[in-house]
Amino acid sequence: MDKKIQLSSKEKGVLLAEGIGTFLLFQIVNIILIVISELFYNNQNFGDINSVIAVLRSDLTHSTFWGIWFFLAVVILIELTVSINVAIKSYQQYEVHKVEKQLEIIAAGKLDQRIDLKVNKKLQGVVNSINLLISNTDEHIEEQKRSEKSKDELITNVSHDIRTPLTSIIGYLGLIESQNYQDIEQILKYTHVAYKKSLEMQNLVNSLFEYANVQHATSKLNSTHFDMVQMLEQLSADFELEAKKRNIKVNVVSDPKRIMMHGDTEKLGRTFNNLITNAFKYGAGATDLYLEAKEEKSEVVVTIANNGRQIPKESLPNLFDRFYRVEDSRSKKTGGTGLGLAIAKSMIEMHGGTITAASDKKLTSFTIRFPLTSEE
Template structure:
C-alpha cells in the first residue's frame, strides 16, 4: 500500500506562518482599498454611471474578501506542493544512496505522482536488467564448464593414445592402427561439439537472421524421410510420413527448419531404444502448422521431460556419450523454432515420445 507524505512539525509551522502572513497582507490591502473608497467613487462617477454599485461598500468588502481567500488558498497550496516536492527529493536521494534497489512507496498529489511512478519504473527496469545480467553470467559460466568437461574427455584420449605411439609403446602395426583409430574417433567427437557450439551460438545471437522463402512442409518431410531411410533400416526402424492436407505451403528458412527436423529425427534414431517406427506428421490449422516427430521407443522419464531442451542435458549420460551426442541438438532445434516465432514441446508415455512444433503460417 502506498502512503501519503506527512509533513513534520517544522514544515507544518512554515505552512501555517505563510498562510497567516498571506491573509494579513490581503487584509492590509483591503483596509487601504476601503479607506480610499471615496476617491474610487469620485473617479467612478466621472467615468461610469455605476454610482449605486460602487456606493455599496458591503459589496466591495465581500468581493475583496473573496479574492483574498482565493489567493490565500492558491498560495497555501503552492507552498504545500513545494514542501511535497522537497520531501520527494529527499526520499529519491535516499533511494539513490541505497543503490536503487527498492521502489519509492509514497502517495502525493497527481502532478507529482507521475514523477514518483516514473522513478519506480526506472528502478524496476534496472532491477530486471540486473537480474538478466546475473542469469547471463551464470549461464556463461555453466556453458564454459560444460564445454571444458566435454572437450577434456576426448582430448585426454587423443593425447593418451598418440602419446603411446610417440613413445613407441606398441607391439606391432595393428596396435598402432588401433590407437590412431581411437584418436581419430575422439577427434571427431570434439569436432562435432565445436560445430554444434558454433551453430548454437549463431542461432542465439541477437542479429541472427532468417532467409524466408515459400515452401511445402509436406515435401520437406518426404525428403527427410528419404534421407534417413537407410539409417533407419539399419536400426530396424521404419519412417512414415503423413500430411494433412497433402500440400502445406508456408514461409520459413528451409535450411534452419531442415536442421530442426534433422536433429529431432537423429534424436529419435539414437535414443528411441526399442522403437520400430518414426512418424513425421504435419497438419495445417487455421493460423499455424503443427509438425510432430514421434517414435514408439523407450519413454523419456517424467522428471527429465522439462530438461530435454537444456544445453548439454542428457537423459542418460553414458548412452549419449556412446552415441556421440553433444547435448546441444535439442537446444539448437528449440532456438531455431523460436526464431520462426514458433514453439516446441515434448510428450512421452509408454506408447509414443513426440516432439511437437507449432509454426505460424507466415
C-alpha cells in the same frame, strides 16, 4: 500499494499558518488601500488619525457603501483563492521533498525499492516513470547477472567436454611418440582411438559454433514460402535407409495435404533433422516414427514422435538446456554434445515458434508450433 503522504501535526500547522498568513496579509493591504484612496478622495491629512476614522465612518453611511463592499468582497474571494493555491503549492513542494528522500535511498543502490507514494497527478506521472525506469534497470542488471552465470556455465561445460577426448588423444599419441607399442597393429589401434576422439571434439566445436550463431542478436532468417508437408516427406525420404537398418517405419501424416508457410527452410531442415536423428539414437525399441503436420486456427503444428524408450518424467523440463543429457553415459557413447535440442529450440524461437516435449509408455513426442502467416 502506494500510500498517501501523511502529514504530521506540526507539518499541518505550518501549511495552515502559511495559508492563513497569506490571506491576512492580503486583508491588511486591502485596508491600507481603502484608507489611502478615501483620504485622497476627501483631501484629508494622512497624519490625522481622527480624519481616517471619520472617513471610514462616512463610508458606512455613504450611498455607494454596498457597491464598494461588493467589489471588496470579490477581491477578498480572489485573494482567498490565491491563499489556498499558495497552501497547495507548499503541499506539493512537500511531496517533491518526500519523493527526493526516497530517490536518495534508491540512488544509494537499493534497486529493490520503489517510490511507494501517492502524490498529485502531475507528480504521480513522474513517479510512475521513475518506478518503471528502476524496474527496467533492475531487470537489466539481473539479466546481465544471468548472462554472466550462463557464460561461466558454458565455459565450464565446454572445458569439461573437450578435456575428456583431448586427454585420450594426448594419451594415445603420447604412447606412439614415446614408442611404447609392440607392433604396427597396436599403433593403428592407438591412432584409431585418437581419430574417433578427434571427431567427438569436432562435433562439439561445430555444435558450439551453430549454437552461438543462432543465439547471436544479428542472426537472420532467409525466409521463403514453402510447403511444410513437402518438407516432412523429403525428410522421410532422406532417412529411409537409416530407418530400414533399424527396422523403423516412417509415417508422414498431414491435415490438410498442403500447408504453406514462411520460414528459413535450411534452419528448419536442420532442426527437424536433429529431432529425427535423436529419435533414432535414443528411441530404443522404436518400430514407428511419426512426422505429422496440421493447421490449428492460426498455427502450424508439427509433431515428431516415436514409440521407443520413454524419457524419464524428471528429465522433461531440462531437455532443452545446454549440455543436458538424459543419460550421460549413453549420450557420450552416441556422440551427443547436449546442444542439439538447445539449438533446435533457438532456431524455432527465431521463427516465432515454441517447442515442447512429452513422453509416456506409448510415445515420445516433440511438438512445434509456428505462427501461420498468410501467403504474400
